[in-house]
Amino acid sequence: MDPIAALLILVCVIVGGLLASLGVHMIPVGGAPAAMGTATGIATGTVQLMFGAALTGLFTASTVATFFETPSPLALVLVALSGAVGAMLMLSFTMLFANMLYVFGAGVVPVSGRVEVDPITKEPQTPYKTPQTDGHGVPNVSYISGWIGAFLGGFGGALMYFVLKNYAFPASLFAELGAADAEMVSAAAAGIAAAGIFVANAILSAYNIGGTIEGFHDPKFKRLPKALISCAVVSALCGLCIIIATWGLSGGGGV
Amino acid sequence: MPLEVLFGLLLLIAFLAFVACFFEDAESDTGSQSNPNSQVQLAAQVGYVHRFFNKAISGEPLSNCMYSTTACTVAWVLLRQFEPMFPAGEQWKAAILAIPLGVLAGEILHLIFATTAHLGRTAGQSRFQQPLYLDVFYGHLIPIITHGFMTTFCITCIAYLQANLGTLSGIPELNHPFPLPLLGFIWGITVGSIGSSTGDIHYGTEREFQDRPFGEGKRVVYHGMITRYADCGIRTQKDIVGFCIKYGCPLTGMTFGMIILFENWRTVLGMLGGGYLTTNLTVNSAAGAAAAAIGIAIGLIIGIALIFGNLYLVRWARKRYGPFVGE
């Protein structure tokens, strides 16, 4: 198989994994305590939220990928950006409506528990926070952090999907099924493989932050480089597995 | 002609999305699941024996993914068997029987997992003197699967419509490239994560601690001491879902509905604006690139508008509620 294609797969899988890890560190997740208004962030699990956002982006990215038959740098950028925007929209709506529930359903002001003053809007946080809690809601800095984090995570997921679809499992390998069915096999294989690699990176990053984080202003964010290295190595190994699979699928010609 | 049908289908998908997430949150309240369920688990450990249904099937994203993927897989099988019985062009009629049967299979799995979760968790807490109330156990099973049926049914319909969007609207290239179960997988996880992020707040912060003051986050010292008495008698999930359905569920439904609406709508709008739809969908043309770019641009505009929306909401809350009063 083509060494350029193999290198491209490896590089894009690593980049996708790193973006997934960075995204996980930026989205504000409060875990179970956030559902009780005891912690700042979205009240769900880190991995599951990131996975949900990335899959929403992947849905749009796969539609956009059908606009381009031959891969080109422009196609790659457009597909990845579509995925990014899709993930970003999903998380933005989720965070906004979660805030509406906090404000009107529970009667609390969205504030952060980690900083005295919001780094972006310079609003004081502590006077509005319930004592003996760790903040509640999704304050502005966490919102923007989540916006960027979902954008990056969706970008990484869609990037991996595009590369896997066009270089690792191209429809030309299944040509005996007919054009439409070959497309579907190619898309499904790329989708599941991208999802598998993405979720592995997200889980390792979630272990790094211990399950909850408020965003880039949280002190836990400084642990990012450790997760990035781990995710890079694991993604590289996963990329290697994909290359082996493609090499095997195309009959094992010379590399 | 096909464009009207196309946009009509997009509206239908958005409406189904609203209903799906509405009932997802209702279902996660009927069988206490995910984050607020940690309080139900904790309650017995702090000595608060309760009559709640402790349905601990992982988080909502993964469990909803399971129901919808199973439903879509069985529906896919049935569609493959039934579609040859109809002439081409009327094959959507096969879906009328296939989808409900598929969803039924998914919900039977849901029922089994719910029973093992409640039994397992209650048996694992025997040292805290938490009994297994058989009326709680049996009485909540049907409400759980009926609410779940609505969620899974809507998700399966969305997946079916998206997988067959082109066939139904007359532009075959618009069919989504992913197979039906994979679409169910994607939307199951998304619906679960939205329901878990938004609706659970109403259940966890407000309803579970109903006897604490409104207007404050629930302090760590309150954890585990949930409200166990209802308006009359002892509270069960049936009292909870009736409360949360008035605010938490519609808001959750609106979240997913708007996400789906804007996702599908901006893609199709991009295709229209770039001239991709009207020039017979020639791939690799500049029209395709323009279609993608327009879709991205619309998405970014909406995203930035949402940031301002949040800025405004937080500022309004700060001004209206003021700093925290009291201890």
Added chain:
Amino acid sequence: MTVPTAPVEEEEAKPKKGWPPTETGLGIIAVILGIIMTILPFLPSFVKAIGLTFVLVWGADSVRKTSRYGLGTGVPSIGVLAVGYGVIGAIAGMGIANVGGDFTIGGVEVLNVGVLGGVALAALIGYISGIFSNSEKFISMKIPGLERGMTELGVAGTLAFLLESSMVAGTLKLSAVLEDVFFSGAIAFMFILSALAMFHPFNACLGPDEDRGRTLLVSFEISGLICIILGIVSIALRGSQSLGLADAVGLILYGIVVWVVFYAKFVRRAFEGAYEVVGTGLIKTVK
């Protein structure tokens, strides 16, 4: 009511036939059965399903072993990690087999050892991610046995995917599996339900009085459910590579029998294990 301390009980409470086996014993049984069933793709589906059952039970046991020390971010994550590595390892393994290690007689694939390369790769990825997760310089979860746990989960996930794919497609040739399993989207079903089969048992039975024997029964019954649905899927695909209608019906029957037996066992043991089982009653507050 006094409850005996859990760790001593589970080693001693063996009702019959030395059940449940020790953690390492279960691992050896599962790996041997799993590998035998994987490398012989011509076996009927319900025989392969026995291997699948043990692999999933082993995965659940591994999740339980790792999560008991407080995984923090939740039990479901590590189950999804297993199938994430599993799907990559399975695809890689089938790719290796496509080039060599695959022997067919008369059009029926009789031996396929190439896929074990994928199993080894997934084990490697699991081990390395375990090292990164536990090491002080990196993620430092400090959970004893996390490296072994993640390695086991990588292997269990890969074997589970390979067995499920070979049950549905009847063969482990990559092109056939891609056309059957991926085209139908059954891979999505396998992904999520294998993950659930591995982490739901411990998550559902979480509590101080959790009992290993009872927890593993849940994994058996989930594997029965998987077999029923995969049997239904292979009925639809019987026109392609699978071994015919009788094979699929056999798989469904296996699934039903396994599910009924183990579900009934679990419910009975849960009723026995609960503090008390009452029809209805009032509540109390224990000080």
